Every structure is written in C-alpha cells, then in structure tokens.
Amino acid sequence: MLQDQEALISLGNVRQWVRVAGTVHATVPLVVLHGGPGGNHWVFERTAGRLLEQHRTVVYYEQRGCGRSEAAEDPSADSYHVLIEDVLALIDWLGVPAVDLLGYSFGGGLALEVARVNPQRIRHVVVQAPAFHLADPEIAKSQIAGLTWAARGETADRIRRLDVPDLDRRLDAIWSLVDIETVDRFLFQDTEHARRNRSGWAESGLVNTGDLARALSQQPPPAVADHLPDIQRPVLVVSGRHDRNVPLSFTQQVAEQLPWAKLVVFEHSAHFPDIEETETFVETVLTFLESPMG
Template identity: 30%
Template sequence: MTRTVALHHQLGGPEQGVPLVVLHGLFGSADNWRSHARQWQAQRRVVVVDLRNHGRSPHAATMNYAVMAEDVVALLDQLGIERCDLLGHSMGGKVALSVARLYPQRLASLIVADIAPVAYDHGHETIFGAMRQVERDAPESRKQADSAMAAHVETPAIRRFLATNLERGDDGIMRWRVGLDEIEAAYADIAAEPAGEGSYSGPTLVVRGSRSDYVEDALLPQVKAVLPAAQVVTLEAGHWLHAEAPKAFHEAVDTFLAERGHEEN
C-alpha cells in the first residue's frame, strides 16, 4: 500500500529549462502563490503544489516530513521532472529541506523561506482555537466566520489568511477545506525537524523576515550546518514575507535563480 497521495497542483509557463516547484506553509495553499507564479511563468515552467491535508489535495492521517517529501517526489515523477528548483515556505520549507536531504539528485537548487532545519516549540493553539470556533458556529458568511475567529486571533491579516481555506457547502455553511483533524493530530510531526540526516551542499537561498522569530541569528549556525552553501537574505517583513514584501521577495528569488543559471552556463 502506497504511502503517498496524489497532490493537487497548478502548472504553467514554458517547458524549457529547469522547472520551479513551490510548496506553501501550514494552512496555506497553491492559491496563495498565484501572483508570484504568474510572474515566474513568464520565464519558466512553474508548479505550485497543495501539500497533503491542504488546498485541494487529499486528506491523510500521516504528516511526517519523510512522507510529505515522498509526495513531492511522486509528483515530480508524474510530471516527468528529473530536477527542479524547489522553493518552500515555513512547513513547505521543511518539506523542501527533507527532499533535499533524502533526494538531493532531484534538485538543481533549494530556496527556503523563513524556516530553519530545527524543531520548534511554539505552537498554533490560538489558530486551532479560532478554526474550531468556526466549526462550532457554522457561519453562513465570511463575515460571520471572521467574527468567530476574532475571539481567538486578534490580527485581521491572520484571520484573512485562514479564511482562504473556507468554502461554502451545499447547505450554505462555511467549512474548512483543510484536513483540520489530521493537521492537529499530527502537529508534533509538523513542528519537528525535517526528515533525513546530514547536509545538502547544493546551491541554496534562505530568505528570512527581519520581524520573524523563525530564523533568528542564533539559528544561523544550525542553518549553515545543514545548508553549507546557503546565501542568507533578510527582508523587512514578518513570517509571511512573500505576502508582506512581495516585490523584495520576488527580486531575491529571481536574483538567486539568475545567478545559478549563469553559473551553469
């Protein structure tokens, strides 16, 4: 019995060259990356993925990073992609790190957005509380869902981000499309270190937010131990740096990919 699930994905752009594959973070989806994908697709093939229990991908009980890395490699096989530039944000960054450690031959380069290859001890209790409140309230509009979340999450931007996971059922009730039960049950695996051992020595970009506590200076030695070739770029942003500083984020990625392409030629 296979451990992988067939990941939903969005694909576009010219087929020549090395494809860019994008992995979202916890409670994100491929939809959150549409504006970035449109820009990259002008130059290259871009695959934006819904990881398991997210977006339009299937739900599954297991969420350790070895299995999620297998999902991604299975998708690469399905699409006939031998090597790719792999970009991952937050949880997706840990999935990307796991692919780099377990299947380094599948990567031309690695881009990790605001996550370090370590276990984190801070949780998402308020997020789970907000989402469970929506389930209990059974809202019939996004405004009602936002009011339900506001009792647990003060920041409107975070509530708007979570609301991208809402969809209306045939009965008019707004419900979560993410596998919330599976995510909450597997949260210890999500907070854990990436899968695999040792380092990935290929070309790597680590982009971090200056107002984020996910890749603080104290963690840089651990980043360098796992990613010895990493360039580290700091943007004036928080954890959702691709949304908070989209132009600067895009420029950092484009510069890195252009330099890597130049070195290969």
C-alpha cells in the same frame, strides 16, 4: 513535453492537486511547497506566483489532505516520509531529471528534507522561514511572545491570566484564545497586507482540517533538523526581519549550518515576505535561481 495544466494526479495512491504554469519558458520546473501543515497555495498563486510565472515554469503542489488535494483514507498515518515520497513521485510525474524547490514555513523544512534525502533530483532550494517541527522550543517561545505582544484588550488580559507553565501547553492555550486581529498582527507587519491575505483565504473557500498537523505532531522531527550540513545544494534562506512565527534568530541558525547558503532578510516583512514585499522577493528568488551551481 510539460504543458500548462491543472490536475489531480495520483501520488502515493492519493489524488493530489497540481497546477503547472509558465511552461513557455522551458526552464527547470520550480516546485512550490506550501506551509501549514495543512495550508494551500491560493494566495501565493495570486501574488508572488503570478510574477514568477512570467519568467519560470512554476509547479504549484498541495500536499495530501491540504487545499484542493484529497486526503488519504487514514490521515493519521501521514508522515514526513510519506510527504517526501509524494514530492519525489511528483518529480517523476513531471518527467524531468531535477527541479528547483521553493518552500515557505513548513514547506521550507520539507524542501530541505527532500534535498537531503534525494539531492540528485534537486538543483536549487529556496526556503522562506523554514520550520521543521511544530514543537521546536525556540519557535514555540517566539510564538508565545509574538502572540502576547499582538493581543489587545480582553484577549491580552486572558493571555496574561493564563497559569500554564509548560511551554507547549501554554502555546496551545494561547492559540485557543486569540482572535483574527491578533493573528493578523502576529503574522504581518502591515495590517493592509494581512487584510488582503485573509480576503484571499475567504475567497478560496479552502480550510485547514488540522489532520496533517495532528499526524505530524505525534512524530519526531525530520532527520534534516540535525543534518543540515549534509545538504550539498545551493540554498537561499529568506526571512522577514519582524517574523514572530519562525524567528529570524532560528532562520539565521539554519543558514549558518547549510554549506552553500545565502541569507536574505526582508526589512519590512514579518512571516510572509512573499506577500509584504512581493516584487523584491520575486526578484531575489529569480536572481538566485539563475546563479551558477557553485
């Protein structure tokens, strides 16, 4: 029987961090996939996760080389296929026939790919601002515009002076110039929530090495990017109205291509509705997860 616990478990021969909470509810486990690539669940555990645990069995899982998980001997060999196999191995470890998935940002794209590859192991899927690939042109254009808007003073001047027409190279150049305040304005609608998020990052002591992002950047997008209509599972698609990282227009296109999708837009959020409108986000997720399969 599944029990509340925190552990490093072997998935694909790499010890990866998992925390299980809320098993007293005996529900279908809700496996949460973080963003990045290279992120962690520290802040989510202490915001939306804490409320979800009051109603559901929640499984926090940090991908190989991310957060509190160990890295493979050769991180450059990491791939979408390996990440998918890790999630399926996690479901096996849980000892259940199927799970619900909740993925935010990069984790949303990963959740959809898992549901496409092995639908019999997945019941419902929740994706918040799902991203499939770091080099998606629409996302890159939105990030360039968003960071340019968020920049102030000398940072804004340096961005304006950039003479780099290539889309990907220009985005990389802008990211190399921006400061903490610019990133916070870019990712959040409310600067107070941005401060809370950054305080959580500092408290965690966890860092994004960039290894996973570098490995994935050398690969084509996962197949799900072109096969969304093949996902025959109920999907809740969530977006912040002011998301400049993964724009609402992109998220809307994802929802339109999914056969059983419901789109919910959070009016007072940017990239993190789970932080900026936590209680409403959790209520929305719980209502969806308790809905019939259709």
